[in-house]
Amino acid sequence: MVTYPTATTPAVARAPVTPTSGARGFSTMSRRETVVRYALLVVVLLITIGPFLWQLSTSLKGSGEDVYTATPTFVPQDPTFDNYLAAFETVPVLGFARNSLVVAGITIAGNAIGATMAGYALARLRFRGARLIMGAILATMLLPGEATIVAQYLTIRELGLADTLLGVALPGAIGMINVLLMRTAFLNIPPELDEAAIVDGANAWQRFWRIGLPNAKGMLAVITIFAFIGAWDDFLWPLIVLTTPENFTLTVGLQYLSGVFANNPRVVAAGTMIAFIPIVVFFAALQRYFFRGVDEGAIKG
Numbered sequence: 001m002v003t004y005p006t007a008t009t010p011a012v013a014r015a016p017v018t019p020t021s022g023a024r025g026f027s028t029m030s031r032r033e034t035v036v037r038y039a040l041l042v043v044v045l046l047i048t049i050g051p052f053l054w055q056l057s058t059s060l061k062g063s064g065e066d067v068y069t070a071t072p073t074f075v076p077q078d079p080t081f082d083n084y085l086a087a088f089e090t091v092p093v094l095g096f097a098r099n100s101l102v103v104a105g106i107t108i109a110g111n112a113i114g115a116t117m118a119g120y121a122l123a124r125l126r127f128r129g130a131r132l133i134m135g136a137i138l139a140t141m142l143l144p145g146e147a148t149i150v151a152q153y154l155t156i157r158e159l160g161l162a163d164t165l166l167g168v169a170l171p172g173a174i175g176m177i178n179v180l181l182m183r184t185a186f187l188n189i190p191p192e193l194d195e196a197a198i199v200d201g202a203n204a205w206q207r208f209w210r211i212g213l214p215n216a217k218g219m220l221a222v223i224t225i226f227a228f229i230g231a232w233d234d235f236l237w238p239l240i241v242l243t244t245p246e247n248f249t250l251t252v253g254l255q256y257l258s259g260v261f262a263n264n265p266r267v268v269a270a271g272t273m274i275a276f277i278p279i280v281v282f283f284a285a286l287q288r289y290f291f292r293g294v295d296e297g298a299i300k301g
Contacts, residue, residue: 052276053074054074055269055272055273056269056273057074057075057076058265058266058269059083059084059266059269059270059272059273060076060079060080060081060083061076061077061078061079061080061083061266062076062077062078062079062080062082062266063082063264063266064078065077065078067265067266083266083267083269083270084270084273084274086267086270087254087257087267087270087271087274090256090257090267091253091254091256091257091271092253093250093253093254093271093274095246095253096248096249096250096252096253096254097250097274097278099165099247099248099249099250100231100232100249100250100251100278101278102165102169103165103168103169103231103232103238103249104169104227104228104231104232106165106166106169106170106173106231107169107172107173107227107228107230107231108224108227108228108231109173110169110172110173110174110227111172111173111174111175111178111223111224111226111227112220112223112224112227114173114174115174115175115178115179115181115182115223116182116213116216116220116223117208118174118179118182118183119178119179119180119181119182119183119184119185119186120182120183120186120208120212122134122179122183123182123183123184123186123187124186124189124194124204124207124208124212125204137176137179137180140176141176141177149236149237149240152171152237153240153241156170156171156241162241162243163241163242163243163244163247164241164247165247165249167241168234168237168238168241168242168249169231171237172227172230172231172234172237175223175226175227175230177226178223178226178227181219181222181223182216182219182220182223184219185215185216185218185219185220186212186216188215189211189212189215189216193211194207194211197210197211217289218289220289221286221289222289224286225282225283225286228279228282229279229282229283232250232251232275232278232279233251233275233279234249234251235251235252238251238252239252250274250275251275254271254272254274254275257271
């Protein structure tokens, strides 16, 4: 009969563990793994931000500095902002940026409202056809955007929204990936909170507004950032929908720099930086909520 040690039976004394060469080898291997991990992180960092830093360097180089030399310098010899001034003088950057902000604002509002409410309904409400809707959402994500772009354009044209900023923003007003992200965030909320609210007489809207939304603010920031970046950086769809130069978004309008300054990549690089700065500012303002939302989506409570 096998007996197990309990609180009343003393456990067998164990000999103290002394460090061995194997333990030292394990410690050495851990240090090596740490070095390898940091080395890989540095490589990924260079690959990720290297092109951005190179564009920034090119945009600050003067006309007297050769950017086509076999060994170009990374640090500008004589930094100047003349390339940015040339970009502003060539195209109406502020007008294009205003159009992009309008499109981004509509897209953010649509996702913040529509994706949030749809995600809450799929996560916390019980109704017929919920699984069918989930299957339809997943099916739409399997198709690339280029496969439906013709149908989208025909729909926008029939609605009379061709060559309008609303027509540019409408297809991205509710992203299916954002619906799934919000559904995940609402699933992480303990169901006991909803049960207690139901006992107190709260309806679905009150539970959504007072329980669901305050506990999913992090994920809401995530989809807001995704919606802004997607709307601000989009090029193909605005290029198809818009025909009037006054309605061009920033990404479409800056393409003129590639034609006018085809032999001067400094001004083209300056235009790239102009389009990139709002993304940095927007992300910096919401970064703490972004990482909180990533944790909410990765760890199920």
